[in-house]
Amino acid sequence: MPEAFRIGELSRRSGRSIHTIRWYEAQGLMPGVTRDAGGRRVYASDHVIWLELVDRLRLTGMSVAEIRAYARHVREGRAGRPRLRDILAAHAAETGRRIEDLREAKSFIERKIRFYDDWITTGVRPAIPKRPKPRP
Amino acid sequence: MPEAFRIGELSRRSGRSIHTIRWYEAQGLMPGVTRDAGGRRVYASDHVIWLELVDRLRLTGMSVAEIRAYARHVREGRAGRPRLRDILAAHAAETGRRIEDLREAKSFIERKIRFYDDWITTGVRPAIPKRPKPRP
DNA sequence: GTGCCAGATAGAGTGCGCTCGAGGTCAAGA
DNA sequence: TCTTGACCTCGAGCGCACTCTATCTGGCAC
Numbered sequence: 001m002p003e004a005f006r007i008g009e010l011s012r013r014s015g016r017s018i019h020t021i022r023w024y025e026a027q028g029l030m031p032g033v034t035r036d037a038g039g040r041r042v043y044a045s046d047h048v049i050w051l052e053l054v055d056r057l058r059l060t061g062m063s064v065a066e067i068r069a070y071a072r073h074v075r076e077g078r079a080g081r082p083r084l085r086d087i088l089a090a091h092a093a094e095t096g097r098r099i100e101d102l103r104e105a106k107s108f109i110e111r112k113i114r115f116y117d118d119w120i121t122t123g124v125r126p127a128i129p130k131r132p133k134p135r136p
Numbered sequence: 137m138p139e140a141f142r143i144g145e146l147s148r149r150s151g152r153s154i155h156t157i158r159w160y161e162a163q164g165l166m167p168g169v170t171r172d173a174g175g176r177r178v179y180a181s182d183h184v185i186w187l188e189l190v191d192r193l194r195l196t197g198m199s200v201a202e203i204r205a206y207a208r209h210v211r212e213g214r215a216g217r218p219r220l221r222d223i224l225a226a227h228a229a230e231t232g233r234r235i236e237d238l239r240e241a242k243s244f245i246e247r248k249i250r251f252y253d254d255w256i257t258t259g260v261r262p263a264i265p266k267r268p269k270p271r272p
Numbered sequence: 273g274t275g276c277c278a279g280a281t282a283g284a285g286t287g288c289g290c291t292c293g294a295g296g297t298c299a300a301g302a
Numbered sequence: 303t304c305t306t307g308a309c310c311t312c313g314a315g316c317g318c319a320c321t322c323t324a325t326c327t328g329g330c331a332c
Contacts (some may be wrong), residue, residue, distance in 0.1 A: 008278065018279085019321060027319090038328050040279055049264065053248060056241040064319065085252040088245050095242045099235055105192040106231045109224050112189060116221040128185060144308065154309090155291060163289095174298055176309055200289065 003045055006036075010043045014051040021051075028068045029054060031075050060095045138180050142172075146179045150187040157187075164204045165190060167211050196231045 011018045024030050025041075031050075034042045057067055070087055073080035118126040147154045160166050161177075167186075170178045193203055206223055209216035254262040 006279075017321080020319090022280090023320065038279080040328085053244075056244045058319095060238060060241045060245070081252055081256050085249055085256065088249045088252070092242055092245045092249065095238060095245070099238050099242070102196060102231060102235050102238070105196045106228055106235070108189075108192045109196070109228045109231070113221055113224045113228065116217055116224070120217050120221065142309075153291080156289090158310090159290065174309080176298090194289095 004042050006043070007041050010047055010051075013048045014055075016051060024054070027064055029064065029071050031071050057091065060091065061098060062091055066091075140178050140180055142179070143177050146183055146187075149184045150191075152187060160190070163200055165200065165207050167207050193227065196227065197234060198227055202227075 007018050007021055010016075011021060014021070016024075021030070022041075025033060030047070032044075032046070036042050054067060057070070058064075062070075066087075070084065073083045073087070076083075115126055115128070118124075143154050143157055146152075146157060150157070152160075157166070158177075161169060166183070168180075168182070172178050190203060193206070198206075202223075206220065209219045209223070212219075251262055251264070254260075
């Protein structure tokens with residue numbers, strides 16, 4: 001029989017607050033939660049792994065609604081697995097684009113830093129180097 | 137005399153809505169806006185460049201409050217320039233860390249995709265490859 | 273039995289960043 | 303002169319993701 005624990009322990013292991021974990025469940029983001037005789041939520045180590053994934057999905061900008069859809073497919077078992085794979089693949093691609101956007105923005109900001117450096121050291125306002133490329 | 141235009145034109149050139157531009161101004165994010173005889177806001181091409189910067193700062197997660205602080209230093213002129221430089225440098229560094237976090241999250245998700253690929257093709261649930269490194 | 277803690281529910285409140293609507297003014301063109 | 307459209311102010315409303323409060327219950331230690 002695998003290890004079982006309650007919400008306080010899951011909170012400690014996952015770093016999310018107890019309130020947030022309960023709220024996630026209310027939002028349909030916590031598949032496979034059972035209850036003990038006293039009505040208390042019971043978790044297993046899979047839930048820690050699950051929250052690590054949720055963490056990464058949130059960090060990369062997936063909305064709670066999208067994670068809810070993902071969690072629905074988790075509950076489907078075998079039949080849902082190809083969908084899970086596809087959702088993650090689409091999201092990884094999306095994240096790649098986000099990283100590219102951040103990189104572009106960062107280099108824009110770095111050009112601005114050089115602009116200030118020039119301005120401060122020469123005392124003359126430099127020309128704006130070039131127009132940023134328009135978004136397609 | 138440089139080109140001057142009104143809010144509709146700035147909206148068109150910057151891609152922000154008229155409401156948002158006015159809201160930015162109310163939040164202290166729009167330095168150097170003047171008014172014509174009829175009380176209408178008058179902008180110059182510098183404001184388009186300014187909104188391009190604001191765009192990149194927002195995209196990279198700078199809060200409106202932080203941009204407000206930045207805009208205050210813009211209004212100080214020469215004396216504020218070193219602070220502007222430093223704020224941007226700190227934010228570029230922060231953005232570098234964000235990009236790293238996204239990369240880590242993306243590769244976590246990609247490991248999960250391979251996990252599903254294995255599971256789907258072999259029919260056997262693979263072991264979780266390794267624990268993600270704890271954040272320091 | 274009495275404390276006390278961990279856990280439960282329901283629902284209100286918060287912070288952020290817009291977004292929109294109502295109602296009014298002003299200037300140019302027919 | 304009348305209409306039209308772009309602009310104005312003020313303030314309410316919204317969507318998201320929590321976050322917190324109030325109040326109640328179950329179970330173990332003493």
